[in-house]
Amino acid sequence: MSKPKIGIFGLTSCAGDQLMILNCEDQLIDLANAVDIRDWEMAKTNNDEECELDIALVEGSVAQVRDIENLKKIRKRSKILVAIGTCAVWGGIPAMKNDVPRDIMLKEVYGDKVEFIESKAAQPLSSFVKVDYNLPGCPIEKDQFLQMMASFLNGDMPEILNFSVCSECKMKENICQIVYKQEVCCGPLTVAGCGARCPSHNVPCSGCHGPIEEVHYDAEAKMFQRKGIKPEEIIRKMQVYAAPAWMPEKLMEELQHESK
Amino acid sequence: MKVVKLPKSKVEEFLSSLQDFGEVIIPKEKTEHPGVYYFDVMENPSEMAWEYLRTIIPPKKYLHKPREVIFKFHKEQGYQEVIEDKETKRILFGLHPCDIHGIKILDVVFNRDYMDPYYYARRKNTVIIGLSCLPDEKCFCKSMNTDYVEDGFDLFLSDIGEDFLVAVGTSLGDDLVAERAHLFSEVEEEDRRKYLAFRKKRNESFRLELDISDLPYILDLEQKSPIWDELGKRCLTCGSCSMVCPTCYCFNVYDTLNLDAKSGQRIKQWDACLFKDYALVAGGHNFRENRAERVKNRYYHKQFRMVEQYGKPSCVGCGRCIDACPAGIDVVEVLTKVREGSYVTH
Ligand code: SF4
Ligand code: SF4
Ligand code: SF4
Ligand code: SF4
Numbered sequence: 001m002s003k004p005k006i007g008i009f010g011l012t013s014c015a016g017d018q019l020m021i022l023n024c025e026d027q028l029i030d031l032a033n034a035v036d037i038r039d040w041e042m043a044k045t046n047n048d049e050e051c052e053l054d055i056a057l058v059e060g061s062v063a064q065v066r067d068i069e070n071l072k073k074i075r076k077r078s079k080i081l082v083a084i085g086t087c088a089v090w091g092g093i094p095a096m097k098n099d100v101p102r103d104i105m106l107k108e109v110y111g112d113k114v115e116f117i118e119s120k121a122a123q124p125l126s127s128f129v130k131v132d133y134n135l136p137g138c139p140i141e142k143d144q145f146l147q148m149m150a151s152f153l154n155g156d157m158p159e160i161l162n163f164s165v166c167s168e169c170k171m172k173e174n175i176c177q178i179v180y181k182q183e184v185c186c187g188p189l190t191v192a193g194c195g196a197r198c199p200s201h202n203v204p205c206s207g208c209h210g211p212i213e214e215v216h217y218d219a220e221a222k223m224f225q226r227k228g229i230k231p232e233e234i235i236r237k238m239q240v241y242a243a244p245a246w247m248p249e250k251l252m253e254e255l256q257h258e259s260k
Numbered sequence: 261m262k263v264v265k266l267p268k269s270k271v272e273e274f275l276s277s278l279q280d281f282g283e284v285i286i287p288k289e290k291t292e293h294p295g296v297y298y299f300d301v302m303e304n305p306s307e308m309a310w311e312y313l314r315t316i317i318p319p320k321k322y323l324h325k326p327r328e329v330i331f332k333f334h335k336e337q338g339y340q341e342v343i344e345d346k347e348t349k350r351i352l353f354g355l356h357p358c359d360i361h362g363i364k365i366l367d368v369v370f371n372r373d374y375m376d377p378y379y380y381a382r383r384k385n386t387v388i389i390g391l392s393c394l395p396d397e398k399c400f401c402k403s404m405n406t407d408y409v410e411d412g413f414d415l416f417l418s419d420i421g422e423d424f425l426v427a428v429g430t431s432l433g434d435d436l437v438a439e440r441a442h443l444f445s446e447v448e449e450e451d452r453r454k455y456l457a458f459r460k461k462r463n464e465s466f467r468l469e470l471d472i473s474d475l476p477y478i479l480d481l482e483q484k485s486p487i488w489d490e491l492g493k494r495c496l497t498c499g500s501c502s503m504v505c506p507t508c509y510c511f512n513v514y515d516t517l518n519l520d521a522k523s524g525q526r527i528k529q530w531d532a533c534l535f536k537d538y539a540l541v542a543g544g545h546n547f548r549e550n551r552a553e554r555v556k557n558r559y560y561h562k563q564f565r566m567v568e569q570y571g572k573p574s575c576v577g578c579g580r581c582i583d584a585c586p587a588g589i590d591v592v593e594v595l596t597k598v599r600e601g602s603y604v605t606h
Binding site for chain 1: 291292293296298315316317326327455489494495496497498499500503504514516517518519520521524530532535536537552583584586587588
């Protein structure tokens with residue numbers, strides 16, 4: 001099999017996921033040998049911006065008007081399109097305050113005259129194009145990224161994890177932030193993959209990998225309220241990373257309902 | 261059963277000397293979280309948390325590992341079996357009766373009708389030394405008939421004040437004592453009285469009770485009870501209860517591949533019936549699609565099907581799941597309410 005042609009792109013983002021790929025120092029040579037990186041503006045010169053690609057890895061959310069066209073163009077060139085990082089998968093941090101109109105936000109941040117940026121409410125890639133695989137994380141985990149690439153190289157689709165951070169947290173034998181510290185921990189709602197990074201450092205999970213398939217919003221809301229934690233506090237916490245994934249729906253409704 | 265006496269003043273020497281045999285695993289206290297315990301390799305006998313009650317994860321983690329490689333494969337070179345810790349001789353020290361019963365149940369599951377070579381390889385190199393305990397408000401081993409052990413250990417230490425009475429359970433245990441004969445002495449009349457007094461005090465200390473008489477029968481009658489839906493509304497299916505349970509043994513098997521595109525390894529990793537994909541099969545059918553069915557399964561497997569299959573429930577009353585559940589679901593409360601036919605979530 002000839003080497004798959006790869007493109008790596010960033011929309012509106014902090015470039016953290018692309019940096020994570022570069023951080024795979026021990027495996028970078030193996031990776032570079034296994035694939036043919038044709039287009040990666042952040043890491044190399046002489047990019048071919050038109051060629052067809054076997055795999056496109058796209059970081060960032062669609063938060064500027066020009067992101068839409070760029071994304072559609074990438075989709076057209078690529079057999080497999082992968083959303084890498086929570087911004088691409090769920091909207092991420094840029095989507096934290098989608099409820100505030102963009103013009104108000106722009107004015108607050110940049111003052112009256114803003115000409116250089118056409119900002120819009122941040123959305124995940126899947127709102128505009130077909131996404132073949134989602135690799136969440138803020139940033140992505142090296143191991144998960146390499147596993148995913150190895151699966152593609154073997155002509156396979158990577159596994160989709162569908163259990164929460166709690167299981168990894170317990171395997172690490174951490175104390176539970178909810179039980180022992182009455183903290184708002186997003187672990188039960190959040191998809192595994194990080195090895196429970198935050199609780200392993202005695203900090204509650206802030207949900208940076210986004211939700212599992214079957215999130216139990218109402219149970220979570222009721223649980224925190226039984227513990228006397230205010231709905232605003234839960235919302236604030238959960239809004240940080242994957243707001244579009246959980247905010248508009250059930251949780252808000254439940255919390256508002258509960259607080260009455 | 262032979263019983264000898266070990267003065268507390270000599271117990272650290274005893275612990276150190278066990279390192280001649282192999283790796284010694286003891287309960288330790290988390291420095292940053294007083295009162296929270298975990299099993300770990302002993303560096304120094306002073307680390308031993310004598311007063312510990314339950315660890316976050318039971319000692320099953322040394323026999324049925326959270327995650328292990330079971331073989332490696334290569335397109336040209338074929339496959340190569342891996343059994344992790346195969347050569348490690350290990351002493352699990354300080355196990356309370358519930359955890360010894362937990363291992364006895366795992367032994368039946370992994371070694372009786374079907375031999376699991378990974379579990380077996382580690383199990384046969386494992387020595388078990390038990391330690392007596394006093395229950396707290398989450399212990400209900402007495403109700404589960406797992407508060408004492410007659411077998412399943414090599415040695416068992418009971419605290420009678422100044423000394424430990426050491427019950428010898430196997431010939432290997434006998435060797436461990438004989439090789440260190442200078443540390444032990446004969447049991448005297450006064451020690452017997454102290455032991456009986458300790459036993460009485462312990463029996464009277466249990467605060468949590470669960471009636472398990474004809475429980476499988478009741479569970480069968482309550483298959484359609486609204487309780488299971490109520491629980492389904494409350495449970496987050498986070499799987500914590502299962503991860504920390506000394507008798508939960510489910511695992512998933514999957515491959516991870518390498519970047520050379522021709523090799524990889526097969527992984528065995530803890531799984532739980534609470535997880536959505538647990539009962540998902542090829543073609544997309546899920547046998548327990550519904551959350552309530554998955555929570556219910558945990559109770560029915562432990563208290564109903566295990567009794568049918570092996571003659572005993574697979575709960576040893578250690579209280580770990582009560583401690584671990586972020587949603588505050590309590591196995592004793594649930595089963596009591598099933599029996600009473602009452603359950604209201606709050
Ligand atoms: S600390 Fe958070 S992630 Fe860990 S078990 Fe508790 S709720 Fe789950
Ligand atoms: S514990 Fe939660 S917030 Fe921390 S890295 Fe993992 S998913 Fe992200
Ligand atoms: S079900 Fe709960 S109390 Fe029973 S053995 Fe498992 S963790 Fe312990
Ligand atoms: S620990 Fe509690 S919330 Fe989590 S799966 Fe078990 S019963 Fe459900």
